[in-house]
Amino acid sequence: MASSLTSTTATATAAAAVARPAARRRLAVRASATSPRLAGRPLRVAVVGGGPAGGAAAETLAKGGVETILIERKLDNCKPCGGAIPLCMVDEFALPLDLIDRRVTKMKMISPSNVAVDIGRTLAPDEYIGMVRREVLDAYLRSRAAAAGADVLNGLFLKFDAPQEPNGPYRIHYNHYEGVKGEKGEKRTIEVDAVVGADGANSRVAKGMGAGDYEYAIAFQERVRISEDKMDYYRERAEMYVGDDVSPDFYGWVFPKCDHVAVGTGTVTHKADIKKFQAATRLRARDKIEGGKIIRVEAHPIPEHPRPKRVSDRVTLVGDAAGYVTKCSGEGIYFAAKSGRMCAEAIVEGSANGTRLIDESDLRKYLEKFDKMYWPTYKVLDVLQKVFYRSNAAREAFVEMCADEYVQKMTFDSYLYKRVVPGNPLDDIRLAINTIGSLVRASALRREMNKITL
Secondary structure (H helix, E strand, O other): OHHHHHHHHHHHHHHHHOOOOOOOOOOOOOOHHHOOEOOOOOOEEEEEOOOHHHHHHHHHHHHOOOEEEEEEOOOOOOOOOOOEEOHHHHHHOOOOHHHOOEEEOEEEEEOOOOOEEEEOOOOOOOOOEEEOOHHHHHHHHHHHHHHHOOEEEEEEEEEEEOOOOOOOOEEEEEEEOOOOOOOOOEEEEEEEOEEEEOOOOOOHHHHHOOOOOOOEEEEEEEEEEOOHHHHHHOOOEEEEEEEOOOEEEEEEEEEEOOOOEEEEEEEOOOHHHHHHHHHHHHHHOHHHHOOOEEEEEEEEEEEOOOOOOOEEOOEEEOHHHHOOOOOOOOOOHHHHHHHHHHHHHHHHHHOOOOOEOOOHHHHHHHHHHHHHHHHHHHHHHHHHHHHHOOOHHHHHHHHHHOOOHHHHHHHHHHHHHOOOOOOOHHHHHHHHHHHHHHHHHHHHHHHHHHHHHO
């Protein structure tokens, strides 16, 4: 998340220059108008996974007249996640303010040489980045889905069987745990009309539909309880560390929670060294977390790009299962919840509020809408990661850019409200010149560092 605060700036100024992807091959799918009406029952949909994507999808489906079954194995799941959410998510998803542990208004970015830049000077008094714990947010969204009428099952999804005839049901196989003795649970089967895979980076739904593989990062995080006086420093502050020591292609973070801080890092290219990078992150932050007690250790894969296939017949993917995590920043909570809701809205509309069977064309409307809204953001952040995370010298330039007040304003406006903010042309030119200057200085610094190394 932290990196998105700076990298989103370039989205605002560069997204217009990013060309739309080449026209995709048109797929032959049936028009939803030909789908049959359902006699005597509503459309039945299984949502696999109870994170932000699954919770948002299940709530929207249930409210839309669709019979909804949400399957989640770990109802107390604590996913290793920075836990940052943009301000717009609080309003869009009507999140109660007591879900937010901390309201971050100060972001400190720290370069490989420990040059620190404070970000947040341009925020309005009522603007902030929300910090949440995933176990709290996820449980809340699932409870709203249940209140809307979704059936929330404590179970482990195993696989699905495709329909044996046109318009036939999908058979969902899962281990049911609620009220069942033993760790293995009780094998059960249900029949549904459609499947929404919201089951994360290791999605079994994706595997079952042949969605293809993607590159992924490993995120490693420790929750550290520190003294009250040290916690006071992080009351409204989060930190981001960049450098080869904390990650060759990502960043390290210290994010505040209710009574502790989350200290973590991630990498795509050097997964076997993740614990070494975590130790380096703790070392960089040692003065501020010294004496702290590690109360939880977490690790989890994070997708690096959307899967090759995200829909097949009446099965589709949302959230991490679809690959909706931005490069450079690793942001995924908002996009997960948003994709879950957009997918559910497409199903509700295509099924005429649960009265008609949907088909692939209905699900593709969700993909088209999501891609149109967010494809430029994903593409630009991909480019930024390749430019600014390639060396320590480039990271120094990256942090230097973040000291610019115009950069900070454009960044926060874009990040907090998830929109590409038009900039002032003269300021954009100045920003471009400063960026080039920073990169030139970074290149010179890298050459000097190479001489010292040699």
